[in-house]
Amino acid sequence: MSTMNRQWRLKKRPVGDIGKDDLELVESPIPDLKDGEILVRNIYLSVDPTNRIWMSDIDQYMEPVGIGDVMRGGTCGIVEASKNSGFAPGDFVIGGMQWETYSILPGAGKLPADTGLPLTAFMSVLGATGMTAYFGLLDVGKPKEGETVVVSAAAGAVGSIVGQIAKIKGCRVVGIAGGPEKCQHVVDKFGFDACVDYKKGNVLEDLRAACPNGIDVDFENVGGDIMDDVFTLLNLNARVSLCGMISTYNAADDWTGPKMFRNILMKRAIVQGFIITDFLGRFPEAQAEMGQWVMEGKLKWDVDVVNGIENALDALDRIFTGKNVGKQLVRLSDDPTA
Numbered sequence: 001m002s003t004m005n006r007q008w009r010l011k012k013r014p015v016g017d018i019g020k021d022d023l024e025l026v027e028s029p030i031p032d033l034k035d036g037e038i039l040v041r042n043i044y045l046s047v048d049p050t051n052r053i054w055m056s057d058i059d060q061y062m063e064p065v066g067i068g069d070v071m072r073g074g075t076c077g078i079v080e081a082s083k084n085s086g087f088a089p090g091d092f093v094i095g096g097m098q099w100e101t102y103s104i105l106p107g108a109g110k111l112p113a114d115t116g117l118p119l120t121a122f123m124s125v126l127g128a129t130g131m132t133a134y135f136g137l138l139d140v141g142k143p144k145e146g147e148t149v150v151v152s153a154a155a156g157a158v159g160s161i162v163g164q165i166a167k168i169k170g171c172r173v174v175g176i177a178g179g180p181e182k183c184q185h186v187v188d189k190f191g192f193d194a195c196v197d198y199k200k201g202n203v204l205e206d207l208r209a210a211c212p213n214g215i216d217v218d219f220e221n222v223g224g225d226i227m228d229d230v231f232t233l234l235n236l237n238a239r240v241s242l243c244g245m246i247s248t249y250n251a252a253d254d255w256t257g258p259k260m261f262r263n264i265l266m267k268r269a270i271v272q273g274f275i276i277t278d279f280l281g282r283f284p285e286a287q288a289e290m291g292q293w294v295m296e297g298k299l300k301w302d303v304d305v306v307n308g309i310e311n312a313l314d315a316l317d318r319i320f321t322g323k324n325v326g327k328q329l330v331r332l333s334d335d336p337t338a
């Protein structure tokens with residue numbers, strides 16, 4: 001057992017893309033446990049687009065990470081020592097929220113030991129990523145059988161799961177992703193009906209061809225020009241589930257809003273933003289249904305693992321440059337379930 005912790009701290013707020021010296025990796029001794037606490041050796045760190053939002057001092061859904069503070073981000077790991085009667089060494093837990101190799105916590109979510117699933121499943125399809133896809137599509141997008149659902153960032157962690165749930169619900173599903181390989185992947189592995197390669201540059205016409213009956217649900221992950229093209233093809237009473245706008249997170253200057261917003265009016269569409277934490281109390285119901293789909297082989301997922309906490313910023317960069325295929329994780333220590 002190590003006596004030292006390694007943590008990424010925010011040194012200064014990024015302007016535009018995250019710079020190498022905006023954060024620093026520091027070592028410090030792990031303090032002694034107090035009554036009620038557990039010591040967790042973290043195994044995986046989730047890096048997410050929202051990490052970039054948390055680094056900015058803007059009005060958002062949580063407090064930004066303070067300068068000098070440990071960077072915020074979800075972890076899972078194994079209990080190494082416990083002064084909490086609810087936890088024993090060897091328990092797998094989830095719920096640490098810092099970029100660090102060890103966490104001292106007052107407790108955490110215990111992960112089931114007997115599912116046969118790797119730990120990475122609980123950091124992806126059955127974790128916050130899967131929950132985002134489930135509630136964002138079903139509760140916010142409200143797809144009906146036979147409707148057309150378009151999903152941007154379709155090969156990504158959330159998007160790939162959204163498309164599969166929409167297929168389970170009997171919809172025509174069209175993805176938007178960057179590059180021919182990713183587009184082929186979402187069709188072959190995740191069963192999308194079609195996928196538009198936005199990097200080819202003809203998004204509106206390619207989308208029009210892939211959605212001959214127009215678009216009823218937009219699961220929006222990207223924003224910007226791609227969202228405008230989707231808005232152009234919305235049907236009457238369409239729903240836009242506004243999950244994310246990754247194309248804007250690194251913007252250093254003001255960016256232009258949607259040009260086709262008028263179609264929300266013309267088509268009497270509903271745009272609803274959501275944050276997954278709004279649904280925390282309902283995670284068990286979604287995990288039960290998603291777990292069933294996973295066990296039946298109806299739901300597949302990708303994880304993309306980078307090794308070592310020292311590479312956490314590179315892992316985050318992969319999300320903004322589209323190098324990741326599926327849920328981007330950082331392995332912080334050995335995973336006995338892998």
Ligand SMILES: NC(=O)c1ccc[n+]([C@@H]2O[C@H](COP(=O)([O-])OP(=O)(O)OC[C@H]3O[C@@H](n4cnc5c(N)ncnc54)[C@H](OP(=O)(O)O)[C@@H]3O)[C@@H](O)[C@H]2O)c1
Pocket residue numbers: 048049050129132153154155156157158159176177178179182221222226242243244245246247248274275276277318319320321322323324325326327328
């Ligand atoms: N509302 C919530 O509670 C919630 C929760 C989780 C995630 N989200 C949002 O969901 C979206 C997807 O997140 P994720 O964790 O699943 O990440 P992800 O899709 O696995 O990774 C992000 C993907 O976005 C694409 N991308 C990056 N920059 C882009 C740009 N400028 N234009 C077009 N595409 C770009 C890249 O794919 P390509 O190679 O295809 O470009 C990249 O692989 C993000 O907007 C995130 O903020 C929201």
